[in-house]
Amino acid sequence: MKHILLAASAAVLLAACGAMEKKEPPPKPFVGTRWQVLLESPPAGQIPWVRFGDGRVQGFGGCNPFSAPIIQDSVGAKAIAIQRIEIEPRGVCDASIVAVQRRMLEVLQSVSSYTIAADVLKMSGSAGTLTFHALPQ
DSSP states (O other), X not given: OXXXXXXXXXXXXXXXXXXXXXXXXXXXXXXXXXXXXXXXXXXXXSOOEEEEETTEEEEEOSSSEXXXXXXXXXXXXXXXXXXXXXXOOOSOOOHHHHHHHHHHHHHHHHEEEEEEETTEEEEEETTEXXXXXXXXX
């Protein structure tokens, strides 16, 4: 009887260890993480990215840097509103890069919520959804 009990205990312990190995890593922090947008057809050059902090979003749209004030909920519902986006013109870019930047900023301007799972940020709103991947610090 002791052998059966010991074997059953060992099986439960091994199953618990196996379940712990498959655990998903904790989500990256929303604030301070540099998030790179995932695109089906990335443009040539630097990939667009965003970073949130101190009530602002700043980033690079593929052609120009941008920034805007943000308003977040304070109860953890992950609601967000991005205010007027200011673009810092830096020169002339290829039309395809400008189109990617325009679409990204259009979606960002309309976002109302976000979710984070591990190192993936999804932002959604009336103009669509953007998916981002956390870049290493």
